[in-house]
Amino acid sequence: MDLTSFLTSLGTSFAIFVILMFLFAWLSRKPGNTVIYYPNRILRGLDPWEGGSKTRNPFAWIKEALTSTEQEVISMSGVDTAVYFVFLSTGEAVCNVVILFPCLGKNLLGILVLSSLILLPVLLPVAATDVGSKLSINATSNGTFSDLDKLSMGHLQEKSPRLWAFLIGVYWVSFVTYFLLWKAYKHVSALRANALMSPQVKPEQFAILVRDIPAAPAGQLRKEQVDSYFKTVYPDTFYRSLVVTNNKKVNKIWEELEKYKKKLARAESIYAASKNTGNAEGKRPTNKTGFLGLCGNKVDSIDYYTEKINELIPKLETEQKATLREKQENAALVFFTNRVTAASAAQTLHAQIVDTWTVTEAPEPRQVLWPNLKIKFFQRQVRQYVVYIIVALTVVFYMIPIAFISAFTTLDNLKKLLPFLKPVVNQAAIKTVLEAYLPQIALIIFLALLPKFLFFLSKAEGIPSQSHAIRAASGKYFYFTIFNVFLGVTIGGTLFSTFKTIEKDPNSIVTLLATSLPGNATYFLTFVALKFFVGYGLELSRIVPLIIFHIKRKYLCKTEAELKAAWLPSDLGYGTRVPGDMLIITIVLCYSVIAPLIVPFGVLYFGIGWLVLRNQALKVYVPAYESYGRMWPHMHVRVLASLILYQVTMFGYFGVKKFVFAPFLIVLPILSLLFGFICRKKFYRAFQDVALEVAAHELKELPNMEQVYRAFIPPSLGSEKIDDDQFEDAQSHVSRAGSFA
């Protein structure tokens, strides 16, 4: 790729970004669009615009994002989101440190000057965005980008003593990264503790999840068994238990009922509308009862749905009773009257045989994965390893298609393989655009297909909560992107020619990585630019959800509920964002010496990302769950893994430069592992378990235990009528046990 096509790519990306920015500024001021641009505020009953005025500065959102505090983010979007911003700031700060690095070889005085400029934002990661982008502008405005490339290690002579400066630079980057990660871990740990010690009553803090309950002794009900077990151990603090039931059938009936209720509401709304527009009588809507409403008898919709609903209600009630009675499974939620007991019970061994009565923290009610709860201890282990093997195979064998894509999607190859495209492709404009985007688009589409598959696999492991499954999927996705996108694309190009070298000497893979990095620099440069200019542009402007919403509103939605469903935003989805961000950090770190131009882009990526997502978190996305920052240790370990990859690559690159002091770098990966070990020992367990000193903080009020308990009843079992009757029945079962058998 030459300079022209690179600049074209960059230019168009930037143009798109600017257009989308203005589009956002314009569209977000229209009152009809508030539900798209401010749904989180609306759902929380806040005024969409803080000042209440539409005539404000179109770029006010930037100021709002910059001035928003962490506490605001937590209250609007939860701890998990706040932790994600800590991660973004750390990424930003790391990139800022690295930007120093290429200058080292040139001018040692410059370091000191720049250090003073840079170290400040390093310590104030939030403010870093501005300074970072200013710097990168400086860097590019000083000359063409080949000037910046001259700062790279590639321009130094072999064995040059100036390599010492680079070696020191690697140490500098590593140590600053350790420092930043340490600070961040401490900060996130405090965030988590604060959230957990909140004086508000949260149901999941009063419950534990018990799995692998052994078969009940003959003549004893599951519920009796659970109750008596926990009453013995916790005579004073045990409240009651909720045995998990197999809700598959009752859920199906309930969903059907809900579907008909919605349809009835829609039919009534259509009927009401027809009264206003046509004749006073109105026209009663009809539908066909057959497949997809396309065939079968034509019936009056309102009558038909009412009848269906009346049929389903008693059916649901019968099924609810049957489920509660007969479909109890080997898992239960156990409730305690205080947080300390619940937190302590979730961490302690209860049974002498370790694979029975296993306990964990109860997940939030909204994120329990009910069907997974019944899976047994060793089956979970087996499932886990099976999933690991599948993922490992996927990671290894996807390398092949990715390598093909990376080889095919150069334009010359495409012309060779598909000669009929030649006339189209040879046109200058199309050629430039295609050359600039084709490989990146292919890659991005390819990567978009994967997360769902990985999430499915993670759920299959038997994980009990959604947030945990998302964390697991995110980890898998990270390994995938690093192995396939980064290593795959980097090595892929040169792989086939050098395959024999590797076979002879597996150690040469480090050298291979170091030598093949330069060739793919522009590829990744464009990749990063495309990702942040277009990605964040689309993110901010929300063009796609806007269009979909307006189409739905105009043609499909008839009731208020349907309208709300049309604009209801998803969550931030940081489970897939994080691996993407990790890839950028890895790319920026590993290319920082070979193609230093990539560093300002890294700074921009995290800076703009921080800004845009801050806006989205505050105004758009609604969190789907709260895991109190349990994602952080994963982020931490992965930043560290990127750093180690960087250190190893640098070691290889120093080897290529025949620098005799390169072995000094061997210390660094060991230091990184040590740092990771210390962090893990010092902080990690507090992310797995709730520390008792945290749980022991006082509550605002005495918890309403009935309410806590009811929060965990699945909606399909939760009708008021059933509650009073059946659950009460199940609790005071001893006297009526006879009627159950």
Add this chain to the structure above:
Amino acid sequence: MDLTSFLTSLGTSFAIFVILMFLFAWLSRKPGNTVIYYPNRILRGLDPWEGGSKTRNPFAWIKEALTSTEQEVISMSGVDTAVYFVFLSTGEAVCNVVILFPCLGKNLLGILVLSSLILLPVLLPVAATDVGSKLSINATSNGTFSDLDKLSMGHLQEKSPRLWAFLIGVYWVSFVTYFLLWKAYKHVSALRANALMSPQVKPEQFAILVRDIPAAPAGQLRKEQVDSYFKTVYPDTFYRSLVVTNNKKVNKIWEELEKYKKKLARAESIYAASKNTGNAEGKRPTNKTGFLGLCGNKVDSIDYYTEKINELIPKLETEQKATLREKQENAALVFFTNRVTAASAAQTLHAQIVDTWTVTEAPEPRQVLWPNLKIKFFQRQVRQYVVYIIVALTVVFYMIPIAFISAFTTLDNLKKLLPFLKPVVNQAAIKTVLEAYLPQIALIIFLALLPKFLFFLSKAEGIPSQSHAIRAASGKYFYFTIFNVFLGVTIGGTLFSTFKTIEKDPNSIVTLLATSLPGNATYFLTFVALKFFVGYGLELSRIVPLIIFHIKRKYLCKTEAELKAAWLPSDLGYGTRVPGDMLIITIVLCYSVIAPLIVPFGVLYFGIGWLVLRNQALKVYVPAYESYGRMWPHMHVRVLASLILYQVTMFGYFGVKKFVFAPFLIVLPILSLLFGFICRKKFYRAFQDVALEVAAHELKELPNMEQVYRAFIPPSLGSEKIDDDQFEDAQSHVSRAGSFA
């Protein structure tokens, strides 16, 4: 080594054993020796002889040992000892299974006959002793031992289809071992649970050990800090806390005081005795005050010691007060009013920063390693790894002296190196004896020096309890014996000649092991025989403690206390026994196909061992601590490790025999690892922590918390006078805090 010297070795060993047995039968009946042969019974206030009569059968102890129940062992010697017997029975049973194995190649019918004979004792490990020894007698009486050697795999042709039988044999041995280990693990787990749920109040079950307490806030005492922290978390069940103090100085004074008290008692006793024997006035004893009582002024002992004691008592009191006030350390014992809370508190995370307020189970008062308690979290980690490195270096570099010993101590080498020994050595009788014993004695002495060093290293890790340190030392010793004695001696002989082979191809080490095993078979055979005949003979007869006791009684002991100290037995010392037994299991397993003669010796080793130690456990040794069977998982893992070594060796040996189906054996080590993984998951955590269902069992009476608390006060701080004053003071410190600063 030829047959003659082997038989000489065996014969003399056996003769020594028989002599010692008779010696035991004769000596143990003398009333003056009861304190040597029945101290455990005497200390528990039981009659030394069960029947109360001296005229019983001299071999009654065998019957008594065989008929004793596990419950008796637990009540006389604790759970740890009972677990050791489970281990011995398992070893016995494994050897019994292996004895079948060499016969497989010869006669497949024989298996079935023998199976019925053997499987019974496999299932009844306790009864196995008899049948096992009967079998070995059969085996040797049927012919010379070369007959039995013909059953070995060595006599089969290369690629012979009969190797199939051996391959099945390896599977059979492995699966029976899995079965036995599984049964044993289950059994030991139940033993542990039973002991922990005992209705008796045990102080350590009401306490936890808290370490790494952060610096107290200004103006707060350590005790206030600890109390307020735990009162917040456990408002209802917290009883009080005991801050660990630096007792070095106070201990020294206290020990001095105790020494003088003993000396005073001794002097008084001498004075009283002189009154009876000499003149009515008596002769007041005198001593010199200088170095070791050899120089300096001559003084009246009784006056001198009384004066010293009177000097030390106020000094001790002052120091006790100073210690309690000023020498508080960053660790504490925290007491709870019920077992469940203590068990649960010992397992849960208390502080958000994980390396502060770390909690563990409190060790028994008698086995707390006080000086280790103050060592900080990361220092413990560092110490641990430093110790591991030292041990690894020891294990690797001791191989060199061991290899030298094994090369030197053949008689021919000795003659070459020390020619002046020639005339002595050439005499037939001496030659035979030397040839038979020299290498083994060298090895045994060598090994006896190590455990103390390893125990010292384990304590240096910062482990808080003696039993844990002994476990850790025992593990290190195991690795040492396996690597050095077994692998060292086996490979050592052939090492230097084949060193170049290994260098070229590291995989050949398995083949090397397989080929060099046969050459060292007789060495290990004699080793095993020596170890059990002479070792257990000495163990049972207690000749050495008996002689020492009688000398002391006659010439040194003047007071009752001194006499008791002279006969007071040690504990069973299974910490060093287990690695020795493990070495035997490894040897028996790995040699079972090469020199099947070793198997009956293995059976005998465990059979006689079980019998002799059962007697010793019931009558002699007094347990020094109780860890509720926490040694078991270590034993389990190590038996499994021996099994894996055996499986790998067999794989190598099948390779030597050029058997094409040898790869079938690769499955076995994987299965063993899997088995170990499952056992660990299913049972292990219940050995680390106390399961709450176990701790929740009811107590016989309400615990006397004051007594529980006092059990943990070190004797040097424990004088009654101090207690009432100082400890009370420290508890209700808030009102008097001013006087402390």
